[in-house]
Structure formats: structure tokens, C-alpha cells
Amino acid sequence: MQICCAGEVMVELAGTGASGGYQQGFAGDTCNTAIYLARAGLGVDYLTRLGDDRFSDAIVKDLEDEGIGTEAVFRIPGRQPGLYLIRNDAQGEREFHYWRDSSPAREMFEQPLTPPQCQAFYFSGITLAVTRNGIDNLKDLLVRLKQQGSAIVFDPNFRPALWDSTAQARDYYRQVLPHCSMVLPTLDDDCALWGINSPQESASMYMDIGASEVVVKGADLVAHAFCEDQIVQRQADKVAALDTTGAGDSFNAGYLAARLQGATLDLALAAGQQLAAKVVQHRGALLPRVTGN
Numbered sequence: 001m002q003i004c005c006a007g008e009v010m011v012e013l014a015g016t017g018a019s020g021g022y023q024q025g026f027a028g029d030t031c032n033t034a035i036y037l038a039r040a041g042l043g044v045d046y047l048t049r050l051g052d053d054r055f056s057d058a059i060v061k062d063l064e065d066e067g068i069g070t071e072a073v074f075r076i077p078g079r080q081p082g083l084y085l086i087r088n089d090a091q092g093e094r095e096f097h098y099w100r101d102s103s104p105a106r107e108m109f110e111q112p113l114t115p116p117q118c119q120a121f122y123f124s125g126i127t128l129a130v131t132r133n134g135i136d137n138l139k140d141l142l143v144r145l146k147q148q149g150s151a152i153v154f155d156p157n158f159r160p161a162l163w164d165s166t167a168q169a170r171d172y173y174r175q176v177l178p179h180c181s182m183v184l185p186t187l188d189d190d191c192a193l194w195g196i197n198s199p200q201e202s203a204s205m206y207m208d209i210g211a212s213e214v215v216v217k218g219a220d221l222v223a224h225a226f227c228e229d230q231i232v233q234r235q236a237d238k239v240a241a242l243d244t245t246g247a248g249d250s251f252n253a254g255y256l257a258a259r260l261q262g263a264t265l266d267l268a269l270a271a272g273q274q275l276a277a278k279v280v281q282h283r284g285a286l287l288p289r290v291t292g293n
Contacts, residue, residue, distance in 0.1 A: 008105035036253030049104035051079030109134025129162035246285030
């Protein structure tokens, strides 16, 4: 297996447009990335907690249909996954409404876990927020993953509503960041969380903490990659966005898949931007699966 992604999968209700209806699917930030990584041909496992209801059954089937390993999907009797609803404005910008307080994924790190055998381990700030009661077990897992040679990839994906305060979020982020090899932040999130105002400042902060590669999703569709003494930036083509849900998740997948398969920084940025451009022209976080994919 090349990569293990950890996080929460929820029932998704995405608006269908002027009719006011909603289309049901399943999504979650690291799950979206896992699916796009699998579609790019990587070996992917997913680590999460689900219930034993029909929605959890359907999520497991969807993951397996995407070619994602589910041995690390643990089922909790009597529970069901969280739910979120997406509303979009005229520019496609999304607004989320969540029902996730009793999601089984919150208990993912409440017990020590055996590290998966993988080239890279991917998690996010949302993973961190919903599982923060298990922070010590998460940190122990990251340490053991690094000891076995796995790269730790982190998307900060800061969501203020998931935290009691910005100060609390900073405390938890500071506990996991020293273990991270690659960080994939969004400049707007870094501004809200750390008061950072430029991609260079963002990269410097994460590299000073210990990251060797930082990719900042910046303003005006420009992505910036920093790795050792290399600095590359790339402007994405502008497209008419229908729904920006999953844009960052798909960018991360396109970039990561390219890098794990040996691409240069520039080619990896292009891969991430091209996939994200396709995703924002579609409602919901996930593009329809192509037959045979």
C-alpha cells in the first residue's frame, strides 16, 4: 500500500440547483482525497470509524468499489455516520451545515492503533479536530509511522466551528506539526489560524517546525510549492465554478499522486490544479466514477 488516509466519512446532501432539491452521496475531506488518489492508480487504505447501519454499509461498499482498502474501517454497533448539507451561492462558493456530534469517527484514536504499512500517511485539521480526545494516541501513531519510514502528510484545513477557540486549535496543531513531512495548507486558513499573510511566510513557518515540503494554495488560483531549495508557483486556469466543495481535497490528491509517482513540483502542481478545476464544475465533492474505474 502506498498511502493510508485517516478521517471521517459522512452522508452528504448536495443541492441540485434551482429546483431546491438535494442529491445524497458520501464524502469527507480526507475521504475525498483518498478516492481521487485511488482513481489515480495508487494503493490506498482508509482509516475511520463507522456504525452498523445501512448508511455505514453503503459507505464501506463505496470505498471498496473505488478500490480502497477497508481493513482499517472499524464498525461500532448501534451508531451511524454524521451528515452534512451543502448550499451554494451564485459563484459556487459553498456553505456547510453539519450534524456530526455523535459520529463514530470521533473515537478513532481513543485506543492505541497499530501503524499501517504505508509509504505515506495522510490526515487533516478536520481529522485532528473531530478526534482531539485521542491526541496522545494520534501523536504516538505518527511517531511510529515515521520510525518505520512513512511520510506524514497533513492538510491543515482549519475549520473554526470545530474548535472552542483559535487558541485551542493552535495548541493541537502545534502538537502534530513537528511530526509532519509534507504540509498542504490554504493561505486563507493560515491567515485565520496563524495570522500569516503570504505563501512564503506560511512555508517558512511549517519548514521551521520540521516539514521538508510545503504546498500553499494561495490567492488568485496560484499554488506555491516549496521543497528544500526549490520554489515553484503555478497559476491555474480560471473556470466557471458550480460548486467549490472538494476543490482543496482534489488538488491535494492530484498533487500527492503525482509526487508519489515521481513528478516534479511543477508537474505535480499542474496535476492538482487540473483535477480541482474539473471538480468545481460539478456539484458535490466527488466526480461521478467512470465505469471501470
